[in-house]
Amino acid sequence: MEMLRWEAEVVVVGTGPGGATVARELARAGRRVLLFERGGPERGRPLYGTHLGALRYTERGGLFFTPEGIQVVAPHMVGGATGMFAGCAAPPPDWLRTKYGIDLRLEVAETIEELRIAPLPPEHRGAASTRLAEAARALGYAIYPQPKFIRPERAPRFQCGAHCLLGCRCGAKWSAAEFVEEAVRAGALLFPYAFVERVLLEGGRAVGVAGRIRGQPFIARADRVVLAAGGLGTPRILQASGFRGIGEGLAMDLTVIVYGRSRADGNASDPPMTWSWEDPGLEVMFSTLMDPWLLYPLVAGMSGLRHVATWPRWRQMLGVMIKLRDTLSGRLHPDGSLSKPLTPTDRDRLQEAVGIARRILSEAGADPASIFVSPMRGTHPSATVRIGELVDTDLQTEVRGLYVCDASVFPEALGRPTVLTLIALGKRLARSMVEA
Structure with missing residues (x-):
């Protein structure tokens, strides 16, 4: 079979x-x-934002589990995980600057202004979600309206609810695919359905990548290579390229949703995660969130068969998400599998957070007897190619000309939405490369 070849800077x-x-x-x-992407351009296609579509553009059809039973959510499409995220924005934690020397304040401010990141207007935050927020506030929690990459005025008809986690069909939510389109308009060449297998190394530096596009082999040579294939994709490429120490320990921002049935409407029709609050002591983030309609009974069934009976009352269910800033543990294996055991401390913190969510749900009017906890999910696989260990503060590896710019470089779990931090890292890296 003919080898495809390209060259670039x-x-x-x-x-x-x-x-x-x-x-x-x-x-x-x-x-x-x-620009190479393993998935395809899904936005605007008939199945984008549907349950069937999600089966196609998530790794292993969404059925990717660790041996410990943690479901790992890993989308493959142009725009990456922003095609299925809740549209939440949070600045980098202070410790990224004070402990690791990564100062992103300028890039964060630029991005907030450019993309007009802000909480949704009060009328779009959802009645049930606001009820949960009021219950949390009554219990003494410092709740706030969550800043968003969502602008209702962008949508001809704003229709945001739990289904948005499958993909935005109304157009209100920003996706990294928009930056890709701008890159292409500026002259970049995009190759979708391209599976990059390894980095090409010569004389102690990176000179390109090799892989396959729809089964056909290719080589792309360049002066510099930036791996941004995600917290799982990038370390797999580096492992296949002969790098050592990659994927030893990882973070996932482990997530559960605590559900309870209400007599009034639940937050299934509300935009996801419109209100949030943190417990700094527990290192846990709480937010208002529901699983999409067809996913909910699967989640409920994994929590206990009796909970499947709540499916017909899905619109009356209230959901509070818990995102745990987990401790580094486990390993990404060269065959693509991974393990992620919880530490005893993480388990204790999670149990305490579940107790808080139960109190909030009860305060908001949920029947205490109906409350249950979803199975655990890993929503932000990260920290597999860590700053300070495997890349330097300029995001360069030990090999000259080879950089990493995705969640794999986080030195610790962020414990908060990651997209704003990743955009800021991308701007910082690009500027340093232009100036070099």
Whole structure:
């Protein structure tokens, strides 16, 4: 079979927020950029934002579990995980600057202004979600309206609810695919359905990547390579390229949803995560969230068969999400499988957080006897190629010309929405590459 070949100044692997930002900034600066994405352009297609679509563009059809029973959510599409995220924005934690020397304040401010990141207007935060927020406030929790990458005025008809986690069909939610489109307009070449297998190394530096596009082999040579294939995709490429120490320990921002049945309407029709609050002592984030309609009975059944009976009352269910800033543990294996055991401390913190969510649900009018906890999910696989260990503060690996710009570089779990941090890292990296 014929080998496809390309050459450029920079190869970027992955179109999530980190890779899309790097590609856009470099293309705008006049650099010749090749952009490779394992998935396809899903936005605007008939199945995008549906349960059937999600089966196609998530790894293993969404049935990717660790041996410990944690479901791992890993979308493959142009725009990466932003195609299925809740549209939440949070600045990087202070410790990223004070402990690791990564100062992103300028890039964060620029992004907030450019994308007009802000909480949804009060009329769009959802009656049930606001009821949960009022219950949390009555119990003394410092709740706040969650800043969003969602602008209702962008949508001809704003229809945001639990289904938005499958993909935004109304157009209100920003996706990194928009940065990809801007990169292409600036001259970057996009190659979807491209599975990058390894980095090409010569004389102690990176000179390109090799892989397959729809089964056909290719080689793309470049002066510099940026891996941005995600917290699981990037370490797999590095492992296949002969790097050692990759994927030893990882974080996932472990997540559960605590559900309870209300006599009034629940928050299934509300935009996801419109209100949030943190417990700094527990290192836990809480938010208002529901699973989409067809996913809910599967989640409920995994929690106990009797909970499936609540499916007909899905619209009366209230959901409070718990996101745990987990301790580094486990391993990503070269065959693509991974393990992620919870530490005893993480289990204790999670149990305490579940107790808080139960009290909030009860205060908001949920029947205490109906409350149950969903199975655990890993929503932000990260910290597999950590800053300070496997990449430097400029995001360069031990190999010259090889950079990483995705959640794999987080030195610890963020414990909060990651997209704003990744965009800021992408801008910072692109500027340093342009100035070099």
